[in-house]
Amino acid sequence: MSIAGFQQALSDLIASPQRCLRLRAGDQAGLEGYELSERERRRLAAVVLQPGMSVSCSIYRANRLTPIAGGLPCSCTALGDALPAEIEAFWAAEATDMQFGREVERFGRFLGERLRSGGLECRYLDEVLSFELALNRLRHEEGASTVRFAHDPVPLLEALTEGRVPGAVATGSYEVVLEANAGDIRVWVASESGTASG
Amino acid sequence: MGHPESAPGGKPLGVGLLYNTALPEFLAENPEAVDYLEVIPDTFWSDHGASSSSRFEEIAGAVSDLDRLAADHPIVGHSIGFSIGSAGELDLGQLRQIAGWQRRYRFPWHSDHLSFARLTAHDGHEHNAGLAVPVPYDHELLDLIAAKVAAIQRRVPVPFLVENNVYFIDIPEQEMSEPEFLNALCERTGCGLLLDLHNVYANARNHDFDAAAFVAALDLERVVEIHIAGGSEFAGMYTDSHAGPCPEPVWQLLEATVPRVPHLRGVTFEFHESYYDALGEDRLRREIERARQVFGLRGVA
Numbered sequence: 001m002s003i004a005g006f007q008q009a010l011s012d013l014i015a016s017p018q019r020c021l022r023l024r025a026g027d028q029a030g031l032e033g034y035e036l037s038e039r040e041r042r043r044l045a046a047v048v049l050q051p052g053m054s055v056s057c058s059i060y061r062a063n064r065l066t067p068i069a070g071g072l073p074c075s076c077t078a079l080g081d082a083l084p085a086e087i088e089a090f091w092a093a094e095a096t097d098m099q100f101g102r103e104v105e106r107f108g109r110f111l112g113e114r115l116r117s118g119g120l121e122c123r124y125l126d127e128v129l130s131f132e133l134a135l136n137r138l139r140h141e142e143g144a145s146t147v148r149f150a151h152d153p154v155p156l157l158e159a160l161t162e163g164r165v166p167g168a169v170a171t172g173s174y175e176v177v178l179e180a181n182a183g184d185i186r187v188w189v190a191s192e193s194g195t196a197s198g
Numbered sequence: 199m200g201h202p203e204s205a206p207g208g209k210p211l212g213v214g215l216l217y218n219t220a221l222p223e224f225l226a227e228n229p230e231a232v233d234y235l236e237v238i239p240d241t242f243w244s245d246h247g248a249s250s251s252s253r254f255e256e257i258a259g260a261v262s263d264l265d266r267l268a269a270d271h272p273i274v275g276h277s278i279g280f281s282i283g284s285a286g287e288l289d290l291g292q293l294r295q296i297a298g299w300q301r302r303y304r305f306p307w308h309s310d311h312l313s314f315a316r317l318t319a320h321d322g323h324e325h326n327a328g329l330a331v332p333v334p335y336d337h338e339l340l341d342l343i344a345a346k347v348a349a350i351q352r353r354v355p356v357p358f359l360v361e362n363n364v365y366f367i368d369i370p371e372q373e374m375s376e377p378e379f380l381n382a383l384c385e386r387t388g389c390g391l392l393l394d395l396h397n398v399y400a401n402a403r404n405h406d407f408d409a410a411a412f413v414a415a416l417d418l419e420r421v422v423e424i425h426i427a428g429g430s431e432f433a434g435m436y437t438d439s440h441a442g443p444c445p446e447p448v449w450q451l452l453e454a455t456v457p458r459v460p461h462l463r464g465v466t467f468e469f470h471e472s473y474y475d476a477l478g479e480d481r482l483r484r485e486i487e488r489a490r491q492v493f494g495l496r497g498v499a
Contacts, residue, residue, distance in 0.1 A: 007317060046370045052365070
């Protein structure tokens with residue numbers, strides 16, 4: 001069905017500024033694989049030249065990034081300059097689904113796998129990511145969760161919440177409990193055995 | 199075809215707000231401020247996909263907040279999930295879910311946008327286009343969308359409205375203008391129009407046409423609800439970001455349009471919760487009051 005092919009091609013262009021630039025330069029190869037009429041090809045070739053296509057691409061990326069930035073703010077801060085590349089790799093690796101809100105969980109899993117495989121090294125990310133994923137789950141369901149930290153969670157999370165990665169935080173073994181009840185989420189440090197600043 | 203006003207419960211409601219997470223605080227201080235609330239039902243649940251046995255999982259805290267507000271305010275549904283412009287079949291699971299919420303909250307009418315967001319890959323996986331993407335105003339699309347609107351109307355027993363979209367790209371070689379397309383869709387299906395005047399204003403600014411002439415080309419007999427909102431500049435274009443107060447040209451459009459809309463039932467002000475602190479409680483009350491004064495002019499021309 002041609003309408004389906006046109007909508008898929010247009011959406012793929014909106015999702016990929018690189019694809020738009022190639023088509024803008026006259027490279028029609030990016031439209032191969034779509035079932036398109038000649039008029040639909042002309043339409044796509046015309047819209048990639050318009051300023052509105054750049055705006056559409058930017059709004060698409062803002063719409064996808066907003067739930068991740070809102071749901072994993074400290075993890076994004078911890079990632080620092082590595083964030084754009086990790087986001088790009090995640091978007092390239094995984095198709096969207098109908099609700100971007102679930103991308104918080106999926107991006108968290110993606111980062112966890114990157115850390116475990118050694119493809120990504122990022123100080124504090126493992127523990128902060130576990131904390132924020134637990135917090136997000138409890139926003140949707142009542143219950144409790146315990147997250148282990150290898151760094152003192154209080155100064156660590158305070159600094160990341162302020163948008164900065166702390167230089168040195170006391171290391172040790174810490175357990176942070178999160179508990180959701182009647183719409184409220186309580187968070188406290190249940191046990192700690194600090195050793196030194198690391 | 200049934201006219202929107204001929205459906206049950208066709209009384210005007212007045213002035214409403216699009217629900218956002220800042221509103222419980224505002225309404226706690228201003229319980230009589232609005233005549234109704236409009237909600238985006240899709241934001242109150244997680245959709246686990248058509249293949250899931252328990253597809254729609256409601257977000258308990260959000261639904262509890264809505265239940266409290268619904269005890270004191272009429273609730274109007276404003277969907278983003280029908281994606282009536284998408285190729286392929288209407289999502290019947292989404293339709294059943296919205297029909298259930300219409301019964302539960304007694305929406306006097308409900309609506310969605312003239313655009314598409316849902317895409318279905320060859321393997322059946324559904325994904326999101328990331329924004330409300332415009333459809334070309336062609337006869338083939340008119341047939342496709344009219345069939346979906348008719349299916350929605352058969353299942354949900356209150357008027358269904360289609361909202362004019364905001365768009366940033368101009369698709370060339372279209373067979374109809376946007377007003378011609380909207381008028382034809384309304385004529386063929388009997389659906390109503392949700393006339394978003396801020397979208398008209400944004401499109402007119404970005405694509406250099408006369409907003410008043412656009413409104414004049416619409417069949418205003420079909421308009422049941424009007425949206426007003428604020429926006430912002432982004433990358434050289436004006437967007438429908440719902441950023442704060444309604445700009446003066448949109449108020450002027452509203453004042454010129456409302457007297458010519460005989461079946462208007464509501465004017466809804468939309469703002470994003472992230473702009474609530476900047477907008478402020480007093481300014482929000484003034485925006486609502488101004489909208490209420492204009493609403494009083496309905497159908498007098």
